[in-house]
Amino acid sequence: MASRRKVLLKVIILGDSGVGKTSLMNQYVNKKFSNQYKATIGADFLTKEVMVNDRLVTMQIWDTAGQERFQSLGVAFYRGADCCVLCFDVNNARSFDALDAWRDEFLIQASPRDPESFPFVVLGNKVDVEESKRMVSQKRALAWCQAKGNIPYFETSAKEAINVDQAFQNIAANAIQQEPEVEIDFPDPINLHGDTNRDQGCAC
């Protein structure tokens, strides 16, 4: 087998049931979308090779069950995570409101060495749905992310493959921070409408 050193980045996707965690993972890794993915029970992961700053790394992306009831048993795979992806459905305000709880839960269960600087990335999914159904504005999402220490925010559609690659490229770059000797440039978060991404959203 090859002798060069391997880097494995462990990424955990969290978020309410039905926001599209499984779809995002499958769109990114397999370039496929199905609206008939079964509700995830337990956990599973996919791996993907990705270039980060001219370095080939392996991302191991963990997909989890969205129903909060099953979280207490599922901590086995939180350990050793390099990045946590928080997902919500931009058409479902409740799933956005739950981000706080998901973030807290993760920090408690994974207990990273430095919780303040642990990398999170937020994905607002299902932006393909008609604008009239949208419940969470970009401003509101960005404000939350900024308040939590400038968490990168992406608006995605797993169905239409919008922004998915860019988001995961950023996730990989964030995750690789945890690798001690690697120097990285951060690609800027990209958002759907080409706005400046760190705009001052109102603190609503």
Place this chain on the structure above:
Amino acid sequence: MAWVPETAIPRDELDTYIRVDASLDEPLNVSMTPTLLLPAWKDSVYDQTADASPGRSEDDACCRLEAIRSMKLYPPSLSQWDGSMVIVLKDGTAWPQLWFHDEESRNVIASSAAAAATTTGEDGEVAEHQQWGGASVICWLRRLVQVGNDRSPKDPHLFVVNPTAEDELEFGLELGEEETADEKRRRDSDEPPDGIAGDPMVNTLKDIKWNVMARFSRVSYFTRTMTGNVCPLMPYMPTALRSTYQEALIQDICDDYSSAYVYLAKWASDASKHHERDQMEMSQWRLEQTELGAAFEVLNPPPSFLVHRTSPVTVEQWRAWMDDTGALTVDVAIIKKAIFSGGIEPALRPSVWPFLLGVLPWTSTEAERAEITSNNRQSYEKLKAQWQTTEAKSTDDYIEQSHRIEKDVLRTDRQLPIYANQRKSNGASAFLEGNPHLSTLHAILMTYNYYNVGHGYVQGMSDLLSPLYAVLQDESMAFWCFASFMQRMERNFSTDQTGMRHQLVALAQLIQFMKPRFYKHLERTDSLHLFFCFRWLLIWFKRELKFDDCKRLWEILWTDRYSKEFPIFIALAILDQHDVVIMDHLKRFDEILKYVNDLAMTINLEKTLVLAEKLYRTFEKAVHILDEQGSIVLSGQASPKSTAASGDDAPLLPASSSSSSPRISGEWVNASTTTMASMYPVTDELRSLLGDSDA
């Protein structure tokens, strides 16, 4: 060992001999041939028409197995049509050559036919073992005494019986180049070598373990060699693997990262399935027995449970069980036993499932059932009306739960015709895509959400409802059956998840009790939480089995034939079919989880059911024996029943004096079981796995 001319055997006994011969792939069953098998003696009818008259007597020959030094086996070849065997005794004399007229031997013909039906692997030995009588002699012998490690490398035809250290030197049995790292590791982890090579029981144990291990390691060795050099061997790969391998993605992963282990493990699993299909069937149960650890050490001799699966209960059978009023005239236990052994014919399921789930009483008549069903329908409509008011529909709880249920119904078993997308007559945006069956699933789950206020709807419940509704296709009946099923499953969905935790702990303890080596592997890989079995137990293997198999499994589990906790044994039986591959190839929790998740839709249900029943009965027996031994230890008296080997009231040795190397034969029985009982106590969790009738 004895040679007897076929003509000297009475006709009725001859059939028994042939039957025993054919039962090579079943555990030794002494009771089958009480008059034929004497301890440490083995009669044999391989040479039914020997040319040479053997040895001392004109008509027959026999000797104790201990007296045999070695055997030379010459398989049939191009130059020599019939295979032959020469037995050399310890006193230096030899029996005349015995010839195997395989074409006249009924059992060899039968096994060849079976072998021909399946493809043979790359290893010629496997095929050869199946196809001539000499090989089956060795197979039989190996069950009774130690026969080399394999053929001696100096003489490929030579098999040494109970080889000593000198024999090993002389015949070069310990051959370095044949020993893979795997074998070495296994040998090191085996119990330390000991002086008493003569004890047939110990030898049998060691030998069985050894053989099976060697076979597995051959596969893993083969696999490992292949991985270094995959492409040239492409033509030899199974088609499925070949196409997978050709995908660039897989190739990348293979070349690169460790998830290749998961892939390789699957390959190994596939290869071993192919390669050892025949051998495995025969050796698997023996492997389990040696793996049983605690359970096995107290079961002396090892149990030989014969488990037979039958055909499903048919509509005709069911009708025949009823009298004119439609009341069942047969004992419920008998009906449940029949269902447990064979399941139910699909057409009969809608009639029988409500009985199994307790919605209809077993004692009811047709008229009574009609009344119950009608009352149930009314109650259901009332419950359903509760949440259908505009008032109820405006609450937060309604909105949240309805949304959640809708989302899950939309992704439950949509591949089935009944739940598939309808033609777009109602437009794509219609509620639940215009499929009335999906709306019914939604209504049932919503009603349940209000019926069981404590739990409400939790993810996974839609998986439990879907088969019920698909079979019953009656909203009210499906609801009541679901509600009854949920009573059983409720603990899986409790808010604090104690129910799931409890089952996973029980499963882990069961693995420790039955398969300690596998348990240690799970311990080393930080996998004792058994998270990869979570989905299995939460929804009773719904996602692991094909839809029809799932229905079969559930109706079997509903019978509670052995224990309400039988699903734990199903889980054990599935793990049991993969433990060797997992131990050999998967060194981390994530690898194990991936491998186990990917078992979905590959599980052979019938095989798993047989295995689960055997495992349950072995477990039950082990607990009984441990309990019996425990009570003896407590009372300080040896029970004559349990000291079968020593025969007299041998005083118990203190547990500490024998703890270093517990033995399992003769007068050591008591001491070793004492030790085992203290090493592997039957915990409350383990005891809770036994059915009521066994308490």
